[in-house]
Amino acid sequence: MSFQFTAQTSADGVLTRPFALDEITGVLWSPVTASGPLILLGHGGGRDSKAAPMVGRAHRLVVAGYSVACIDAPGHGGRPRTATDDQQIAAMQQAMATGEPVGPIVVRYNLHLADRAVPEWVATLDALQELPDLAGVPVGYFGLTMGTAIGVPLLAAEPRIAAAVLGIFWYDEVLAKLAGQITVPLEFLLQWDDEHIPRTSSLALFDAFASSEKSLHANAGAHEAVPRFEFESAVSFFGRHLPAA
């Protein structure tokens, strides 16, 4: 596969380099001066590597000394959609419009996307670790919602990822089985008043992880209202497990 940076900008001590690995597109953010451990960011459904929350989180992590990479999920960020993508997105939109539970559709579609995304993340990590600054650095993963649907199978498949922040997703038997193979330190987010994900479903998914260090952070509020201070907590979490120089 062919890896290349497609642009390069630098501001406020953050080097931003969009890249392409064959048809996979993404962004690598790094400190201008030195390069610390690498955090992989998984974006949410309908978002992409250039979405404001990804850019904000990446900048925060670079300030803390990390390099950060995000790739666009299949069908996201301008990448081509398949007929399945179109069908599943239409089904989600219809459920939203009619007020039917969107959970079963999201779970099914996101796990389908994970089948396509996991090999792409592995190939991206291979390519990034061939860069001199990132060879052999410790790796962490942060991803909520669809970033968890992709993150769980990725963590189960990828022994290079040493710590993860996940959450805001439904229990599912396939996911739970994969979670049972994951033993790295974990911080897991749940919204206590989530209008889409039942509490018992989130709690059961958290329970399924085999990690001996795992922390559930359940915050009052709706699905979209994850408090901003949770990202600071994630930075502290990575600081404990993947300390930046």
Place this chain on the structure above:
Amino acid sequence: MSFQFTAQTSADGVLTRPFALDEITGVLWSPVTASGPLILLGHGGGRDSKAAPMVGRAHRLVVAGYSVACIDAPGHGGRPRTATDDQQIAAMQQAMATGEPVGPIVVRYNLHLADRAVPEWVATLDALQELPDLAGVPVGYFGLTMGTAIGVPLLAAEPRIAAAVLGIFWYDEVLAKLAGQITVPLEFLLQWDDEHIPRTSSLALFDAFASSEKSLHANAGAHEAVPRFEFESAVSFFGRHLPAA
């Protein structure tokens, strides 16, 4: 009532002053240079204001710019025990020895202690806020286990407390009713593998608080194994709600 400091020492920038308010004994820790918001520490059952975890937490908070007070609960820290204290402690020890559930006894006894401790905390806060450095400063509360059994009725009774960290306690109808009167920002700890407190019991107590900002931190591990990083999280929590200068 008569308030007096009974000693004064200073080390590493921490001024330590044991005090007595009539028969109530406690300790006030303060920065040597300036005095920030006041954090009240509630100790656990069988501990007291001079126990190592209290001293360690107090020093950490003073370094972050806070003043910190802890009082000995009734029957604790050398304070006289009543016949009820003796009976309840014997009942707890017997349950521990025979492997019977200790929860119902702890809940009953700690709520009895709370009836005696809450007016003592209120009187202590009155006395402390007559000190020039602490007049009108914002107040927070940190207390796990018995410190939660006392903290919940204290928070319900005491409008001067503006933020609290609680947890590691059982659901109880009386506590839950009081929790429903509490609206200040809350961080609440739970041990996911607690051998004494069922998960559903802890989750139900967390659910009972009326706070619009409340965060549950549930960590893998047994009753006594609350991770050290949770106290750092508590310091960050107080930093958001009661910022020290």
